[in-house]
Amino acid sequence: MPCGKCTITLQDVAVQLGLPMDGEPLTGSLRYNWKVIYEDFLEIVPPDMKGQRLSLPWLEKQFEELLPDADVVSIQRYARAYIMQLIGGFLFTDKSNTLVYCMFLQFIFDFYQADTYTWGVVTLTWLYRELCRVSHAQSLEIVGPLMLL
Structure with a gap:
């Protein structure tokens, strides 16, 4: 890469977070x-369900x-x-920082199969999606797996 240019790669996610890169897609x-x-x-x-999202404080209390x-x-x-609290509060945060998307629950139902998914790829994808969203002029904050930055 030219001097001054860099990006987060799948290898960075694997090294920093230890998440699997290959396997079944989520x-x-x-x-x-x-x-x-x-x-x-x-x-x-x-x-009080929030559409397809679950309240993290409620989950913690229960x-x-x-x-x-x-x-x-x-x-x-x-x-x-x-695990849902880790997903919603650490890996796949949203701007509310109090909700987790329920779609992830289906991938952690079977603990023996949960590590066969490409969690690292999804984490990197989520980060880039959030970086794209924050580039809009009306956006005031950024969320996502920022520890990778």
Whole structure:
């Protein structure tokens, strides 16, 4: 690259975050009955759903402490809630910084399959999408996986 020019690459994402670069793409339908998905994956339905997004403070409040005698299913639900908080608060943030897109929940349902997806590619794509959005004159702030910058 010419002097003074640089960019974030997939290798940067792999080294800095340790996310997989190759595997299955994160694709799927967004036309779900989210109440059913919440009930199946988390065993609880939020009282005030924000379209296809879930409130991070609500999620944290519902899953703040796991009981010592919790069964395997409860542990998995708490793990999903924690991963959703990481996704919404760290990797794929939005400008509200209090919501997480529910589309990611379908990719962490099966923990054995979750690491087969190209999370690193999606993270880099999200960053570039947000960089594009912030380049508009009316945009006042930037979000996304900024730790890569």
